[in-house]
Amino acid sequence: MTPRRSALFMPAHNERAITKARTLDCDVVILDLEDAVAPDTKQRARNTAKAAVLDGGFDPREIAVRVNGIGTEWHADDITTFADSPLDALVVPKAESPADITRLGERMDALGYSPDVELWLMAETPSGVFNARELCQAHERVGALLMGTSDLSQCLRIRATIEREGLVYALSHCVLAAREANIDVLDGVCLDLANPEIYQVQCEQGRELGFDGKTLIHPSQITIANAVFAPSDHDIERANNIITAWNEALARGDGLCVLDGKLVENLHANEASRTIALHEAIQARLL
Secondary structure (H helix, E strand, C coil): CCCCCEEEEEECCCHHHHHHHCCCCCCEEEEECCCCCCHHHHHHHHHHHHHHHHHCCCCCCEEEEECCCCCCCCHHHHHHHCCCCCCCEEEECCCCCHHHHHHHHHHHHHHCCCCCCEEEEEECCHHHHHCHHHHHCCCCCEEEEEECHHHHHHHHCCCCCCCCHHHHHHHHHHHHHHHHHCCEEEECCCCCCCCHHHHHHHHHHHHHHCCCEEEECCHHHHHHHHHHCCCCHHHHHHHHHHHHHHHHHHHCCCCCEEECCEEECHHHHHHHHHHHHHHHHHHHHCC
């Protein structure tokens, strides 16, 4: 299990920011060649990102690159440039067509990308949300679905609210699609840097909707995301108690048991095991 509680976008042309990223406590660093980079800076950003990835030093963080969108004039060169790079993933903005993702995965295979390099797809348009189910299963490299809530909100013409009422259907739909495909799903960014209490609420909402983590735009957001999307001390204690009770039930030949007045079945034991595995994976990052 790989924790992806916090995935921080960093402008790929900003060498100082990239250097700092190697010291931050985020789970993922995403070097951004798309929205954060002006057209006349694309080539420099691509070269800077490539050099940073080759230099390394990001462990235990995963390192990904958000390429320019399929159909843009920069996309093909982005894909070719990183074929021999020790990346964890390419992030594809505004993913909409499953056929395009299939072709992109095949193109990566032909270019010699390591089989371990995943495709992380951004659902940030109505078509991307509606096609999320097929997108998540378009190629075996697809390893995560990321919500692009800013662009999606603009497409849907909805107002920005703390509880994001206008986005709940799209968010839940994408969680369902990712879970069916057995891949991770990350909530979208929060643009309000001045009010961390709003960010806290939206992280907690994302957790309750089923997201594995959140994409971020600033290092100040890392601590909250890491805390919200990690098991709490109570969660860990409860999970250990469930596993103990379940194993005792199995030893008795029972298929269920009662713990603190609540029924425990196989599904609860499985979820408890997942909670412990996530906790252990997070702790391993600290070693």
